[in-house]
Amino acid sequence: MKQTELQEILKQKGLKTTNQRVLVFKALESCPGKHFTAEELYDVIKVDYPEIGLATVYRTIQLFLELNLIDKINLDDGFVRYEIVDNNNLKHHHHHFICVECGKVYSFEEDLLEDFEAHVEKAFGFKILNHEVKLYGLCKVCLQKNWI
Amino acid sequence: MKQTELQEILKQKGLKTTNQRVLVFKALESCPGKHFTAEELYDVIKVDYPEIGLATVYRTIQLFLELNLIDKINLDDGFVRYEIVDNNNLKHHHHHFICVECGKVYSFEEDLLEDFEAHVEKAFGFKILNHEVKLYGLCKVCLQKNWI
DNA sequence: GTTTATGCAAATATTTTGCAACGTT
DNA sequence: AACGTTGCAAAATATTTGCATAAAC
DSSP: OOHHHHHHHHHHTTOOOOHHHHHHHHHHHHSTTOOEEHHHHHHHHHHHOTTOOHHHHHHHHHHHHHTTSEEEEEOSSSOEEEEEOOGGGTTOOOEEEEETTTOOEEEEOOTTHHHHHHHHHHHHOOEEEEEEEEEEEEOHHHHHHHHO | OOHHHHHHHHHHTTOOOOHHHHHHHHHHHHSTTOOEEHHHHHHHHHHHOTTOOHHHHHHHHHHHHHTTSEEEEEOSSSOEEEEEOOGGGTTOOOEEEEETTTOOEEEEOOTTHHHHHHHHHHHHOOEEEEEEEEEEEEOHHHHHHHHO
């Protein structure tokens, strides 16, 4: 997504295109797949724009969540994290695998969850709109380490 | 699980069976499937044991998590919640469906996730030990309301 | 010029921690 | 008696909010 598209989205809602909003967006976009905390975004942006306030970062995150520009992720480490939504894959948010040994987080796509969701919708009469799937376990690297 | 079993588990680890630990356990056990916040547990226990401190509740929750007596659940409402682990179904933690309209949380079992996990293990070389699945959408009741 | 957004500081809310007193083994 | 545990209060952490100023339209 280009900066002009962000401008367009904001204009449609009667919102203003500020330096701060553009910078938060650029920071998130520069590292797709990275799970930023609010503080991390703040630190990144402060380098080029030291006058930004942490409260603005929080407010911008809130706004971007409402505009569905970013996803919220909770990895149970005491921080809520955010990553930019992948426009090429709007239908399905990806899943996260968290290694309990090294703490590394792996993101991946896996369509088999659709069967699961279809079954749940049928069995319980729900309409599923979104999901958050976290798998915990040992990653390939840590499994191999344990073999030694 | 009986109180004597809790006592046994604690003794094995060289930990003491205190009134506070028994009361937190009983509170959790009295409502299986209920998602307690720390504060809710505190309030429940205070009725019969007003001298308990909130810090003790937090410390007991931490302990029970380490002993795998309870599960941690985050429903994105600003509170971390806990529920007692179902001993009759140790293999599989259940899943949660959260209605975005009424906010109600439905817990359910669904084995189809095993296929999903088996596939992920094979495809990425992970060893999956646990999972947390949250589905967001409209529940049966709210779907019907919207038909009117 | 009007309205929205920002930065700062203070407030909120949740959870953790230090420590003296206490309870369990 | 020894050691783990508790309650309290204070600290730490994360996030939100009020308000005067500033920037965008």
